[in-house]
Amino acid sequence: MRRPIIAGNWKMNKTPSETMQLIEELKPLVRNAAAEVVVCPTSICLFAAKAAIANSNIVLGAQNVYFEDKGAYTGEISCDSLLELGVTYVIIGHSERRQYFAETDETVNKKVLKVLQKGMKPIICVGEKLEEKELGVTSEVVRSQTKKALANVLPTDIEKIVIAYEPIWAIGTGLTATSQDANNTIREIRAAVEEMFPGRSQDIRIQYGGSMKPENASQLMGMSDIDGGLIGGASLKAGDFARVVNY
Ligand code: PGA
Numbered sequence: 646m647r648r649p650i651i652a653g654n655w656k657m658n659k660t661p662s663e664t665m666q667l668i669e670e671l672k673p674l675v676r677n678a679a680a681e682v683v684v685c686p687t688s689i690c691l692f693a694a695k696a697a698i699a700n701s702n703i704v705l706g707a708q709n710v711y712f713e714d715k716g717a718y719t720g721e722i723s724c725d726s727l728l729e730l731g732v733t734y735v736i737i738g739h740s741e742r743r744q745y746f747a748e749t750d751e752t753v754n755k756k757v758l759k760v761l762q763k764g765m766k767p768i769i770c771v772g773e774k775l776e777e778k779e780l781g782v783t784s785e786v787v788r789s790q791t792k793k794a795l796a797n798v799l800p801t802d803i804e805k806i807v808i809a810y811e812p813i814w815a816i817g818t819g820l821t822a823t824s825q826d827a828n829n830t831i832r833e834i835r836a837a838v839e840e841m842f843p844g845r846s847q848d849i850r851i852q853y854g855g856s857m858k859p860e861n862a863s864q865l866m867g868m869s870d871i872d873g874g875l876i877g878g879a880s881l882k883a884g885d886f887a888r889v890v891n892y
Contacts, residue, residue: 647850649866650807650873651890652683652706652768653880654736654854659686661693667883668697674887676702680873682890683734683768684880688722691730698731706734706768709742712755724763735760736875738794739770740813750793757794761802768807768875769794770854771834775814783812783830788837795841804848808834809875815855817877824861827853828868835870859888866892 659667664686675682685706686694694705711721727735737760738753753769760767771790773783787810798806810831812822822830831851839846853865854875865871879885 647848647872649680650683650850650852651678651680651886651892652685652734652736652807652809652852652873652875653886654708654739654875654877655684655686655880656708656741656877657687658881659690661690664690664693665697667881668694668701668703670883671887672698672701672703674883675890678702678890680890680892685734685736688727691727691732695731704733705731706736707732708736708739710735710737710756710760712752712759714759724759724765727765728763732765734766734768734807736768736770736809738790740772740811740816744813750790753790753794754796757806758797761798761805766805766807768809768852770809770811770875772809772811772813772816772855778812778814784833787830787834791834791837792841795838798842800842800845803838803842803845807850807852807873808838809852809854810834811854811875813855817856819856821856821861821865822853824864824868824871827865828870831868831870857889859885859892862889862892 683704683706737756742748757767771787773786777786835846850872852873852875857874858879
């Protein structure tokens with residue numbers, strides 16, 4: 646049985662003090678959640694977030710990491726630093742990083758391997774662009790992204806991995822994939838995992854992301870293969886995020 650995981654991707658929002666405030670508001674609202682609850686503030690807010698989540702069921706995630714251990718990589722952030730700040734999950738390959746910061750399937754794979762090696766858990770983002778959806782190649786796109794991201798992963802690490810299926814045309818647009826379409830594509834992703842890791846694909850949790858909000862969370866979460874959500878806009882208000890978490 647896969648435990649649902651609802652993660653808030655705060656993107657470049659909230660200062661350290663606002664981070665503490667949002668987590669304080671959230672804590673009582675999600676205390677009894679059946680799902681695993683993750684918040685992913687900006688890297689510079691993780692220190693504040695670590696203090697704020699103490700004695701709660703909220704788990705910390707980061708939005709990015711670099712794949713080298715340390716060294717002359719100005720501006721980058723290491724796994725060891727994230728570990729010291731109590732980070733459990735790291736979002737890797739979000740479409741905004743692929744689009745604006747030259748993230749590729751190859752760097753995604755390097756980051757996935759490093760995060761696993763360091764004992765953290767990746768949330769790997771895959772998803773098709775609008776043109777790809779219109780060309781009818783969604784399945785090929787997400788299968789390819791999935792397989793490239795998981796290259797050289799140890800079969801024993803599969804259960805630590807979360808994949809977020811985020812159709813790019815649905816991110817921040819208010820458009821959501823129908824729950825049936827999202828479920829079908831997530832099954833394709835699981836099939837790609839199965840081809841690489843026979844017998845292990847039922848162990849991997851696959852989220853939906855893209856304008857997920859209180860109004861559509863329970864329908865999406867009711868689908869057979871959707872194991873959680875990666876929530877952007879609706880994670881920035883404690884009440885909205887809590888309603889998604891408690892779908
Ligand atoms: P959204 O973002 O919920 O605002 O669409 C989701 C994401 O980008 O992870």
